[in-house]
Amino acid sequence: MDLSIVIPIKDEQDNLKPLHEAVRAAVDPLGVDYEIILVDDGSTDDSWTTLRGLCAADPRVKAVQLRKNYGQTPALRAGIDLAAGGVIVTMDGDLQNDPADIPIMLDKLREGYDVVLGWRQDRKDAFLHRKLPSLLANALIRYVTRVTIRDMGCTLRAMRREAAQELSLYGEMHRFIPVLAQQGGQRMIQIPVRHHPRRFGKTKYNISRTVRVLLDLITVKFLDSYLTRPMHLFGLGGLICILLGFLALGTCIVQRLAWAEHMNRNPLLLLSVMLTVIGVQFISMGLLGEMLSRTYFESQGKHAYQIRTTLNLEPEEQRHQAA
Numbered sequence: 001m002d003l004s005i006v007i008p009i010k011d012e013q014d015n016l017k018p019l020h021e022a023v024r025a026a027v028d029p030l031g032v033d034y035e036i037i038l039v040d041d042g043s044t045d046d047s048w049t050t051l052r053g054l055c056a057a058d059p060r061v062k063a064v065q066l067r068k069n070y071g072q073t074p075a076l077r078a079g080i081d082l083a084a085g086g087v088i089v090t091m092d093g094d095l096q097n098d099p100a101d102i103p104i105m106l107d108k109l110r111e112g113y114d115v116v117l118g119w120r121q122d123r124k125d126a127f128l129h130r131k132l133p134s135l136l137a138n139a140l141i142r143y144v145t146r147v148t149i150r151d152m153g154c155t156l157r158a159m160r161r162e163a164a165q166e167l168s169l170y171g172e173m174h175r176f177i178p179v180l181a182q183q184g185g186q187r188m189i190q191i192p193v194r195h196h197p198r199r200f201g202k203t204k205y206n207i208s209r210t211v212r213v214l215l216d217l218i219t220v221k222f223l224d225s226y227l228t229r230p231m232h233l234f235g236l237g238g239l240i241c242i243l244l245g246f247l248a249l250g251t252c253i254v255q256r257l258a259w260a261e262h263m264n265r266n267p268l269l270l271l272s273v274m275l276t277v278i279g280v281q282f283i284s285m286g287l288l289g290e291m292l293s294r295t296y297f298e299s300q301g302k303h304a305y306q307i308r309t310t311l312n313l314e315p316e317e318q319r320h321q322a323a
Contacts, residue, residue, distance in 0.1 A: 003027070003034035004085030005102070008075035009093035010041045014200035016050045019095055020061065026099035030106070037062045038093070039079045042069030073174040080164050088164040090157050096124065097156040098194040105158035105191065114163040114186040117149060117178055118156035118193035125197075137213045141179065144221055149178040149190050156193050159186075168223075172212055176220050183224050228297075230289025238282030245275030 005023060009016070020036065027034050040048050040063065051063040064078055080088060087109060091097040097118070105116040125131050138152050153175050163186045167177060181188055226233045249272035255261040263269050296302065 001035060001084040001086070002032040003087050003089065003106075004079075004083035005034065005036045005089045005091065005099075006039070006076065006079030006083055007036065007091055007093045008039045008041050008072050008079060009043065009047060010069065010075075011043045011045045011047060011202075012093045012200075013043070013046045013050050015093055015095050016047065016054060018199075019093055019099075020054055020058070022095070023099045023102075024058075026102050030103060035060050035062055035083070035085065037064065037079045037083055039064045039066065039075040041066050041072065041075040071172055073169050073172050076174050077169040080167075080169075083161070083164075086161050088159050088161055090155055090159075092155045094198050095200070096196050096198055097154075098196060101156060101193040102158070104193075105156075108189055108191060109158055109160065112187065113189050114160050115178075115181045115188045116158040117151070117188060117190040118154040119149075119151045119190045120154050120195040121192045123195050125195075141176070141213075141217060144217055145179045145182075145224065147179050147182050149188070151190065152176065152178055154193065171219075172216055173220070175213065176216060179220055179224070226289075228293055230293055231283075231286035234282045234286030234289060238279040238286065241275045241279030241282060243279075245272040245279060248272035248275060 005027070007019070012019075016038070023036055036058075038051055038054075038061065040051060048063075048065055051061075051065075054061045055063050062082070064082060066075060066078065076090060079090070087106065089102055089105065091099070101118065105118070108116040123131055123134075134151075134153055138150065141152055142148065155174070157177065159181075163181060163184070166184050167173075167180050169177075169180075173180065178188065178190075222233070248268045252261075252263055252266045252268040252272065255266060255268075256263050
């Protein structure tokens with residue numbers, strides 16, 4: 001299998017047939033062996049019935065029905081896990097992404113990139129509750145993670161199979177795929193793609209997702225910078241708190257000696273105790289984090305690094321067999 005097109009859907013019964021026709025029109029001329037994996041993420045309409053009809057008419061269409069609505073990230077992960085293609089393309093099922101851009105993205109992969117991301121320069125969405133929150137979120141994510149990708153939320157992406165499988169997709173991390181790919185050392189490029197207004201159905205996005213983006217951003221930043229050294233984060237916070245606690249205590253003592261202030265009436269004394277206790281707790285959390293980090297890597301045989309390629313070295317499995 002050369003190409004797998006993974007499309008999570010939810011309540012898209014009216015979009016599925018036009019989507020199937022658009023994908024075929026874009027990919028058939030390429031002459032590649034491909035499959036279309038449609039993941040039904042707990043639809044409550046007739047999407048599954050439509051998918052069954054598409055599978056019966058076209059054996060290249062593969063359908064997956066999840067037991068309930070898990071969210072876009074788990075649905076995307078399920079499609080990637082079941083994909084057989086050497087290249088995996090992801091896109092939405094609402095016809096706003098244009099499958100006609102897929103050949104261009106595949107050409108970019110042939111130039112040596114591992115991940116090709118879409119950039120909706122002329123986005124056809126409402127400004128107030130879709131485009132504006134997206135612009136603010138993209139700017140914040142770029143600032144925190146130092147990833148230069150302009151459009152983090154475009155779901156039209158093409159990835160080499162190994163790059164897609166290495167993505168740690170949990171919760172709602174699908175919007176952070178560019179960040180995860182850069183953390184994994186993948187070679188990325190973003191290209192302009194077409195974007196169309198939604199023709200059928202209603203969008204599943206709303207302004208409440210902004211809060212989830214902020215929480216996920218904290219998770220991504222921690223996993224990127226401090227997964228292998230949590231003490232550097234919690235320990236630094238603990239030392240700062242303890243230092244401020246001693247500073248407050250010293251100020252309290254100076255006030256007692258210089259102006260005969262009663263220490264038991266001075267709020268600085270309580271502040272110093274509170275800051276010291278918080279500092280000790282932070283350092284304790286850092287020590288626990290260090291133990292969990294080592295357990296995570298050592299118990300699963302994971303490494304704190306990833307190798308792109310080697311020269312004159314046998315694969316690790318062959319070396320173990322030879323030994």
